[in-house]
Amino acid sequence: MDVLPFFLSGIIIGSIYGLTTLGLSLIFGVLRVANVAHGSFIMIGAYTAFFAFTLWGIVPFLSAALGFGLGALMGYLVYLGVIKPLRKMGELHTLVALFALGMFIAEVARVLWGPDFVGYRWSIGSFSVAGLEVDYGKALGAVFALVVALSIDFMLKKTYLGRAVRAVVQDPVGAQVVGVNVDRVYAFAAALGIAITTMGGVLLTLFIPVGINPYMGGPYTLIGFVIAVLGGLGSVLGAYVAGLIFGIIESVGFYAFSYLGFAEPSQMALFTAFVLLLVILLFKPTGLLKL
Amino acid sequence: MKPYLPLSIYLLLIAVAVLYPEYSKAVATFAFFMALGQAVNIFVGLTGYVDFGYAAFLAMGAYGLGIVVYYWPQLGIYALPMGLLLGVLMAAALATAVGGIALRLRGAYFAIATIGVNEGLKHLIIGANIWGGGAGLILGTSMFKAFGRDTALFLANVGSTTLVIATGLIAVVAMYLIQASKAGLALAAVRQDEDAAKVMGINPTKYKLLAFITSASLSGLLGAAHFPLGNMQIFPENVFFIEYILDGLAVVFLGGAGTVTGPIVGGLLYVLVRNLVGLFAPGYQVLATALLLMAVVILMPKGIVGTLKEYLPAKVREWVP
Numbered sequence: 001m002d003v004l005p006f007f008l009s010g011i012i013i014g015s016i017y018g019l020t021t022l023g024l025s026l027i028f029g030v031l032r033v034a035n036v037a038h039g040s041f042i043m044i045g046a047y048t049a050f051f052a053f054t055l056w057g058i059v060p061f062l063s064a065a066l067g068f069g070l071g072a073l074m075g076y077l078v079y080l081g082v083i084k085p086l087r088k089m090g091e092l093h094t095l096v097a098l099f100a101l102g103m104f105i106a107e108v109a110r111v112l113w114g115p116d117f118v119g120y121r122w123s124i125g126s127f128s129v130a131g132l133e134v135d136y137g138k139a140l141g142a143v144f145a146l147v148v149a150l151s152i153d154f155m156l157k158k159t160y161l162g163r164a165v166r167a168v169v170q171d172p173v174g175a176q177v178v179g180v181n182v183d184r185v186y187a188f189a190a191a192l193g194i195a196i197t198t199m200g201g202v203l204l205t206l207f208i209p210v211g212i213n214p215y216m217g218g219p220y221t222l223i224g225f226v227i228a229v230l231g232g233l234g235s236v237l238g239a240y241v242a243g244l245i246f247g248i249i250e251s252v253g254f255y256a257f258s259y260l261g262f263a264e265p266s267q268m269a270l271f272t273a274f275v276l277l278l279v280i281l282l283f284k285p286t287g288l289l290k291l
Numbered sequence: 292m293k294p295y296l297p298l299s300i301y302l303l304l305i306a307v308a309v310l311y312p313e314y315s316k317a318v319a320t321f322a323f324f325m326a327l328g329q330a331v332n333i334f335v336g337l338t339g340y341v342d343f344g345y346a347a348f349l350a351m352g353a354y355g356l357g358i359v360v361y362y363w364p365q366l367g368i369y370a371l372p373m374g375l376l377l378g379v380l381m382a383a384a385l386a387t388a389v390g391g392i393a394l395r396l397r398g399a400y401f402a403i404a405t406i407g408v409n410e411g412l413k414h415l416i417i418g419a420n421i422w423g424g425g426a427g428l429i430l431g432t433s434m435f436k437a438f439g440r441d442t443a444l445f446l447a448n449v450g451s452t453t454l455v456i457a458t459g460l461i462a463v464v465a466m467y468l469i470q471a472s473k474a475g476l477a478l479a480a481v482r483q484d485e486d487a488a489k490v491m492g493i494n495p496t497k498y499k500l501l502a503f504i505t506s507a508s509l510s511g512l513l514g515a516a517h518f519p520l521g522n523m524q525i526f527p528e529n530v531f532f533i534e535y536i537l538d539g540l541a542v543v544f545l546g547g548a549g550t551v552t553g554p555i556v557g558g559l560l561y562v563l564v565r566n567l568v569g570l571f572a573p574g575y576q577v578l579a580t581a582l583l584l585m586a587v588v589i590l591m592p593k594g595i596v597g598t599l600k601e602y603l604p605a606k607v608r609e610w611v612p
Binding site: 028032034036081082085086089090092095096097099100101103107108111221225226228257262264265267268270271273274275278 | 335339340341343389392393395396398399400402403404406407408410411412414415417418419420425533534536537540541544548574575577578580581582584585588589592
């Protein structure tokens with residue numbers, strides 16, 4: 001077995017990981033809040049894709065827009081209902097409330113849609129590169145994620161709104177002094193961040209044909225934070241690049257663990273992710289990438 | 292602070308469990324959540340940090356006792372104290388490893404670092420197939436072999452319950468000792484302003500680690516008392532169950548983080564709510580718990596005891612720590 005196909009498929013799923021983490025990193029950068037409910041929003045995105053496809057035959061790229069809108073609405077509500085009232089209480093309360101929110105969303109999903117694994121398959125053919133069969137859907141998803149990541153980066157760097165966001169990141173009080181509506185920027189960052197996360201969840205379903213489940217979010221929360229920390233928490237482009245790196249580590253790690261004869265290579269790959277998180281936080285909590 | 296009220300409640304519970312063995316399991320359902328809250332509170336309440344991988348400490352304690360009973364049943368009754376010791380040591384060792392690394396980090400970063408601990412260890416045990424792997428450890432036969440049939444059944448019923456309540460009791464004593472010492476003052480300073488505390492010559496990591504290891508060791512004891520001793524089995528999916536973190540936090544915040552009586556009130560109320568929901572809307576318990584925790588954190592951030600204490604005269608307040 002050759003390692004190159006694993007490397008390539010790692011890059012492709014890494015692009016999606018990068019996109020979902022971009023939302024997480026944006027929220028942390030602007031609001032200084034670790035969105036520990038991250039995985040549950042990915043799950044909502046995955047169900048959006050599933051129902052849009054199976055009920056109305058909407059392809060994932062169109063339901064990505066649906067997921068984005070839904071995520072933006074949820075993000076705005078989360079800001080108003082949880083983050084804003086707890087800003088004066090400090091970190092502990094916000095973290096605990098978001099953690100409870102994540103579990104609440106997962107439970108609501110279970111009540112509504114049942115605990116079983118569901119999925120769909122969108123086949124539009126595939127092409128072969130370096131010994132790897134790549135679905136057109138997956139490859140397009142990766143490119144789509146790249147385009148979205150670049151446009152968010154462009155928005156943050158070149159537009160007025162983006163500059164206001166970056167001003168708040170640098171100094172919320174200073175931004176307020178020069179006339180930036182800080183509260184509105186916070187709400188915008190929360191809405192945009194969760195919108196991107198949910199959209200990432202939609203695209204993720206291209207890779208997990210039978211993996212949609214109310215509790216699927218847990219591992220993605222872990223993966224999200226590994227990537228966010230790797231890219232430097234708060235760095236948007238860093239999150240995307242770190243996503244690519246993590247995709248490669250996960251995929252090649254899977255190859256290595258199955259080569260070494262472990263019974264459950266995917267479980268071991270997740271364990272590696274957890275060790276990686278601790279190691280990076282120990283040696284370089286500001287992240288490895290300067291972007 | 293006077294710890295007599297919480298202490299006497301736990302002593303009363305032990306008396307009920309020993310004198311009326313038929314109610315022992317019923318008492319245990321309450322006591323487990325009280326003790327869990329009590330242990331979680333030592334860390335969350337005293338430091339203001341939150342650990343999302345906390346269930347791993349329950350699991351370490353469970354595996355400690357489980358390993359000894361499963362692999363060395365010939366130790367006889369000595370397997371019990373040695374297993375409990377191993378469980379507590381394993382939980383403490385994990386806390387030292389995780390805390391040594393992650394407690395150097397502030398608030399949110401610490402929380403992030405702990406997100407993977409629970410799942411990571413579960414994946415390691417299942418993935419590398421250690422200690423029975425995904426199939427878990429079934430301890431019934433080993434316990435009969437080690438303790439004899441009657442003793443094993445007695446231990447699984449009254450023994451387990453007493454130990455669970457005793458964990459809560461030890462946690463109250465530990466909380467009292469920490470708060471009455473220099474460490475308590477140091478932790479209060481760190482909680483209010485970590486930078487200022489540092490300037491005053493306090494080593495924040497040292498005291499945070501102290502609270503973390505104490506809390507983890509007690510959870511280890513609780514895990515050992517509840518899973519291998521009480522249920523006679525250990526499944527990774529059970530002992531690493533993420534909902535225990537939610538439960539622990541709900542009990543702590545319902546009662547009031549940092550208060551000693553809080554977990555008793557919180558635990559009692561929490562079990563009541565859960566059982567009522569289970570009775571009238573089965574399957575909605577976790578949903579209700581998550582909603583309850585969110586509501587309490589947002590609407591009553593100081594919890595029941597914490598809020599109540601503000602209205603009590605100073606003389607009475609001392610008795611309700």
